[in-house]
Amino acid sequence: xxxxxxxxxxxxxxxxxxxxxxxxxNSVLESLLYQRNQIPFVYKTYRYYVNKWNDDDEQQExxxxxDNVKNFQVQRQRNLAKSTKDSISAMREAINDTFRRxxxxxxxxxxxxxxxxxxxxxxxxxxxxxxxxxxxxEQHRIEAQKLNETLISLLTNESLYxxxxxxxxxxxxxxxxxxxxNPMTSTRSSQDSKSNMYPKEFSAIPSSCKDxxxxxxHKRKPESExxxxxxxxxxxxxxxNISPYLKNSTSPSGFYGGxxxxxxxxxxxxxxxxxxxRGFKEQSIKGQNIWK
Ligand SMILES: [Zn+2]
Numbered sequence: 103x104x105x106x107x108x109x110x111x112x113x114x115x116x117x118x119x120x121x122x123x124x125x126x127x128n129s130v131l132e133s134l135l136y137q138r139n140q141i142p143f144v145y146k147t148y149r150y151y152v153n154k155w156n157d158d159d160e161q162q163e164x165x166x167x168x169d170n171v172k173n174f175q176v177q178r179q180r181n182l183a184k185s186t187k188d189s190i191s192a193m194r195e196a197i198n199d200t201f202r203r204x205x206x207x208x209x210x211x212x213x214x215x216x217x218x219x220x221x222x223x224x225x226x227x228x229x230x231x232x233x234x235x236x237x238x239x240e241q242h243r244i245e246a247q248k249l250n251e252t253l254i255s256l257l258t259n260e261s262l263y264x265x266x267x268x269x270x271x272x273x274x275x276x277x278x279x280x281x282x283x284n285p286m287t288s289t290r291s292s293q294d295s296k297s298n299m300y301p302k303e304f305s306a307i308p309s310s311c312k313d314x315x316x317x318x319x320h321k322r323k324p325e326s327e328x329x330x331x332x333x334x335x336x337x338x339x340x341x342x343n344i345s346p347y348l349k350n351s352t353s354p355s356g357f358y359g360g361x362x363x364x365x366x367x368x369x370x371x372x373x374x375x376x377x378x379x380r381g382f383k384e385q386s387i388k389g390q391n392i393w394k
Contacts, residue, residue, distance in 0.1 A: 105265075105312050105313065106313040106314075106315065107261045107262065107265070107312070107313070107314045107315065108261075108314075108315040108316075108317070109256075109259050109261050109262070109314075109315070109316055109317070110316075110317045110319050111226075111252060111255065111256055111316050111317065111318050111319065112252065112255070112319050112320075112321045113126055113244060113248075113252055113318055113319065113320055113321060114244070114248045114251070114252075114321045114322075114323055115242060115243075115244040115245075115248065115320070115322075115323065116242060116322060116323050116333075117234055117237045117241075117242040117333070118229070118232050118233050118234060118242075118320045119233065119234060119235075119237055119238075119239035119242055120201045120202070120206075120233055120235070120239065121198075121201070121202075121239025121240070121243075122239055122242060122243060122244050123201060123206075123228060123233065123318070124197050124198045124200075124201040124202075125243070125244065125249075126244065126249065126252060126318070127197050127201075127209065127226060128194045128197055128198070129249060129252075129253055130224075130226065130253065130256065130316075131190075131193065131194070131197070131211060132144070132145035132146075132190075133253050133256065133257055134211060134224060135190065135275065135379070135381075137257060137266060138213055138222065138266075138270045139269055139270050139271070139272065139381070139383070140186075140213070140270075140272055140273070140275060140379065140381030140382070141186065141190075141381070141382060142382070142383065142384060145190065148183075148187060149187055149190075151183075151393050152180075152183055152184050152187040153187075155180055155184070156184075172387060172388075172389075172390055175385075175387045175390070176387060176390050176392050179384055179385060179387070179392045180392055182382055183382050183384070183392070185380070186379060186380055186381065186382035189377060189378060189379045189380065190379055192377045193275075193277055193375070193377045193379055196277060196375045196377045197209075197277070200279055200281075200285065200299075200375075203285065204281055204282070204283050204285050205230060205281070205282050205283065206228050206230075206279055206280070206281060207227075207228060207230060207280040207281065207282060207370050208225055208226060208227045208228060208279075208280040209225070209226055209228075209277065209278065209279045209280065210223055210224060210225040210226065210277075210278050210280075211223070211224045211275055211276070211277060212275065212276040212277075212278065212307070213270060213273055213274070213275055214273055214274065214276075214311070215273060215274060216274070217276045217278070217302075217374055218304075218308075219308060220276070220307055220308070220311045221270065221273070221310075221311060221312065222265065222270065222311065222312045222314065223307050223311050223312065223313050223314065224314045224316060225313070225314065225315050225316065226316045226318060227315070227316065227317045227318060228318055229317075229318050229319060229320050232320040237333070237334055238334040241333070241334035242333075242334070256316070262314065265312055265314070271381075271383075272380070272381030272382060272383045273380075273381055274378050274379065274380055274381070275378065275379040275380075275381065276374065276375070276378055277374070277375040277377060278302060278305075278372055278373065278374050278375065279299065279372070279373045279375070280305075280370055280371070280372050280373075281370065281371060281372075281373055282370055284301075284371075285299050285373060286298070286299065298375075298376045299373040299374060299375050299376065300373065300374050300376065301371060301372070301373055301374075302371075302372040302373060302374045305372040
């Protein structure tokens with residue numbers, strides 16, 4: 103009983119860059135983690151609390167006043183919460199890093215005990231032919247309001263109602279990319295790359311998995327014709343104010359828009375990121391609130 107859902111997700115921005123797509127994908131990840139019950143608060147709130155523990159000196163004193171058993175339980179919960187938060191940061195970085203160094207055809211987030219037994223799979227298809235490389239992504243960031251509109255349209259999408267109305271217990275979240283290139287041998291592979299990927303020979307998902315297919319679609323801003331003077335090229339800061347994304351994407355073997363025909367002739371393959379997010383749900387400890 104395979105349940106497959108396909109939907110379109112619009113991104114309204116004047117110029118679509120790989121950096122903007124990575125930013126949107128990261129926001130989708132954060133939204134899904136909260137909506138699918140893998141973190142107890144929206145990501146920014148969650149991150150705020152966990153980071154607060156790190157630099158909160160008073161916390162230490164409070165903890166010393168607790169009896170040892172409770173202290174141990176609270177500390178253990180906080181360590182788990184922190185490890186989940188750190189893995190989300192690492193996954194965000196893996197997404198940025200991959201979009202920076204190679205062309206991504208699609209990617210997916212798998213929610214489940216193992217990457218071969220997911221309960222829910224969210225595949226996001228990248229509009230690769232609309233991605234421009236000769237623009238600085240910082241100059242063409244998606245507006246916060248437009249990003250929120252995109253996220254809301256995903257979270258309130260009618261075809262996801264029945265999936266989102268069911269609670270998902272904390273589980274693992276895996277990240278996989280469909281790439282045109284071997285990311286580990288690619289000349290673009292930077293030494294400072296922080297995360298590794300493994301080739302995935304068997305990429306089909308089980309029929310019991312909820313299979314959500316999301317087509318990202320670039321929607322140009324209606325007024326973008328008039329915005330030509332805001333473009334990084336026209337400001338002549340293109341060469342001076344070059345972003346890391348751009349630096350990597352202007353090499354002779356450029357990807358995305360430029361040489362797409364070459365890519366379309368290549369075999370694509372699935373790669374699994376080594377980064378895994380383990381969902382966090384606090385266990386109640388009598389009389390204690392781990393978030394304080
Ligand atoms: Zn530009």
